[in-house]
Amino acid sequence: xxxxxxxxxxxxxxxxxxxxxxxxxxxxxxxxxxxxxxxxxxxxxxxxxxxxxxxxxxxxxxxxxxxxxxxxxxxxxxxxxxxxxxxxxxxxxxxxxxxxxxxxxxxxxxxxxxxxxxxxxxxxxxxxxxxxxxxxxxxxxxxxxxxxxxxxxxxxxxxxxxxxxxxxxxxxxxxxxxxxxxxxxxxxxxxxxxxxxxxxxxxxxxxxxxxxxxxxxxxxxxxxxxxxxxxxxxxxxxxxxxxxxxxxxxxxxxxxxxxxxxxxxxxxxxxxxxxxxxxxxxxxxxxxxxxxxxxxxxxxxxxxxxxxxxxxxxxxxxxxxxxxxxxxxxx
Numbered sequence: 001x002x003x004x005x006x007x008x009x010x011x012x013x014x015x016x017x018x019x020x021x022x023x024x025x026x027x028x029x030x031x032x033x034x035x036x037x038x039x040x041x042x043x044x045x046x047x048x049x050x051x052x053x054x055x056x057x058x059x060x061x062x063x064x065x066x067x068x069x070x071x072x073x074x075x076x077x078x079x080x081x082x083x084x085x086x087x088x089x090x091x092x093x094x095x096x097x098x099x100x101x102x103x104x105x106x107x108x109x110x111x112x113x114x115x116x117x118x119x120x121x122x123x124x125x126x127x128x129x130x131x132x133x134x135x136x137x138x139x140x141x142x143x144x145x146x147x148x149x150x151x152x153x154x155x156x157x158x159x160x161x162x163x164x165x166x167x168x169x170x171x172x173x174x175x176x177x178x179x180x181x182x183x184x185x186x187x188x189x190x191x192x193x194x195x196x197x198x199x200x201x202x203x204x205x206x207x208x209x210x211x212x213x214x215x216x217x218x219x220x221x222x223x224x225x226x227x228x229x230x231x232x233x234x235x236x237x238x239x240x241x242x243x244x245x246x247x248x249x250x251x252x253x254x255x256x257x258x259x260x261x262x263x264x265x266x267x268x269x270x271x272x273x274x275x276x277x278x279x280x281x282x283x284x285x286x287x288x289x290x291x292x293x294x295x296x297x298x299x300x301x302x303x304x305x306x307x308x309x310x311x312x313x314x315x316x317x318x319x320x321x322x323x324x325x326x327x328x329x330x331x
Contacts, residue, residue, distance in 0.1 A: 040079075040083070040105055040106045040107050042105055043103030043104055043105055044072050044073060044074055044075050044103070045072075046072045047072060047073065047100070047103035047104075048071055048072050048073060048100070049100060049101060049102055049103055050099060050100075050101055051071070051099070052097055052098075052099055052120075052172070052173060053067070053068070053071055053073060053097065053098045053099070053100070054067075054096075054097050054098075054173060055067060055094075055095040055096060055097075055098065055113075056095060057095045057096070057175075058095065059095050061080075061081050061084050061085065061090040061093060062077070062081050064080070064093060064095075064113070065077030065078070065080035065081045065084075068080060068109070073100065073109060074106050074109060075106075079106065080106060080109075080110070083106065083107075083110060084110055084114075087110070089110055089111075089114040092114045092115075093110070093113045093114055094113055094114075094116040094118075096118060096171065096173070097118060097120060097171060097172065097173030097174075098112075098113070098118050098119055098120070099118070099119040099120050100112075100119055101119060118171055120171050120172055120173070122169035122170060122171050122172075123143040123144050123169065123170050123171075123172055124143065124167065124168075124169055125139055125140055125143040125144075125167070125168050125169075125170060126139075126166075126167045126168075127139055127163075127165045127166060127167075127168065127183070127285075128165050129165045129216055129285070129286060129287035129289070129290065130165070130213075130216040130217050130284045130285070130286070130287075131165055131284065131285055132160065132250065132253075132255070132283070132284050132285065133152075133153055133156045133157060133159070133160050133163065133285075134153060134253065135255060136152075136156070136163060136183070136285070137149040137150075137152045137153045137156070140152060140170070140179060143170070144170060144172050144173075144174065146172065146173065147174070147176070147179075148175075148176050151176040151177075152176035152179060152180065155176050155177055155180045156176075156180045156183075159180060159183075159184055160213075160281055160282050160283075160284070160285065161209045161210065161212075161213050161281065161282025161283075161284070161285055161286065162184055162187045162209065162282075162285070163180070163183035163184060163187060163285045164183055164184075164186040164187035164189075164190055164285065164287075165285050165286075165287050166186055168182065168183075168186075170182075190288055190291075191205070191291065193288070194288070194291060194292050194295055197292060197295040197296050198295045200295075201294075201295045201296070203294075203295070207278060208291060208294045208295050209282050209286065209291070209294075210278045210279060210281065210282050210283075211229065211232060211233070211278065211294040212282075212286035212290040212291045212293065212294040213282035213283045213284045213285070213286050213290070214232065214242070214244050214246060214247070214278075214279075214283065215228055215229055215232070215286070215290045215293055215294055216284055216285075216286040216287065216290040217244075217246035217249070217283065217284055218244060218245075218246050218305075218307075219307075219313065220311075222289050222292075222293065223298070224313045225289060225290055225293035226293040226296065226297055226298040227297075227298045227300060227302070227305070227313070227315065228293075228305055228313075229293045229294050229296075229297035229298070230297035230298045230299055230300055230302075231300070231302055231303060231304070231305055231315075232244070233297050234303065235303065236277065236278065239276065240276075240303070241272060241273060241274075241275075241276060242272040242276075242277075242278070243272055243273050244272045245258075245259050246283060246284075247270045247271060247272050247279060247283055248263045248266070248271075249283075250270060250279075250283035250284070251263075251266060251268050251270050251271065270283065300315070301317045302315040302316060302317055303316070303317060303318070303319075303322075304316040304317075304318075304319065304321065304322035304325075305322075306322070306325055306326060306329065306330060308325075308328075308329030308330060309329060309330060310329070312329075314328075314329050
């Protein structure tokens with residue numbers, strides 16, 4: 001059946017328009033694809049490859065986008081925010097330092113931030129038993145040159161003894177407050193493993209930590225730690241002076257300090273040659289072995305001990321025996 005003449009003429013008239021509409025549609029698709037690629041797939045022109053990009057803690061998605069746009073990581077903070085919200089990733093975006101080693105598009109950036117892929121190799125830091133807050137600050141700065149040692153020492157000053165010595169991995173750019181929180185959290189976690197022993201000791205956690213800090217600086221092996229723990233608790237309970245030499249290193253702020261006769265007269269509440277009882281605070285950060293030794297001391301007849309020139313511990317029941325040990329193993 002043939003179309004009426006007017007229908008055929010109408011089709012001929014519309015044909016150019018259909019072609020134009022098709023071309024326009026193709027153009028719109030190409031523009032949309034181009035815009036999508038421009039904003040979502042193609043990296044920004046001056047992408048800061050290898051630079052540290054710091055996203056402050058508790059930043060919301062809009063603030064994150066503004067920082068990324070300002071640093072040249074993305075082209076549009078608005079599109080970053082819109083895409084993150086439309087894909088429900090805005091609540092999982094992590095703050096902190098980022099390093100993008102090569103130019104990448106917005107889609108990949110959002111994916112990495114949503115999965116906490118900071119692109120930074122963590123710094124390995126080993127904090128050993130008996131370190132002070134000052135020692136720990138110096139060790140952290142050695143591993144992370146931009147770390148603020150002074151801020152760490154100020155924030156950690158009230159946590160001496162409660163920062164657990166261990167091996168940690170920190171992302172470069174870690175703030176001092178974050179480091180203190182991690183070390184303190186590890187202490188809270190580890191102290192729980194000996195909570196029964198502490199409870200059975202009849203001593204408070206604070207007393208255990210202070211005693212453990214002394215033991216950590218006075219002995220090496222677990223057996224010697226427990227032996228010295230028994231001696232010091234016995235002195236404390238009998239009203240004797242503790243006379244612990246390790247406190248003088250803390251007073252002077254020097255690790256491994258050997259006290260002189262003049263030091264024994266220093267008027268400090270930490271001077272256990274002048275003041276009875278435990279020092280007012282821990283003098284170092286003890287490990288789990290020292291903490292357990294403080295909670296579970298060894299009973300013995302001894303009241304005195306010393307470390308000989310050979311590094312071994314020697315014990316005495318009386319002051320005369322202690323004097324004899326000094327002559328044999330020290331003088």
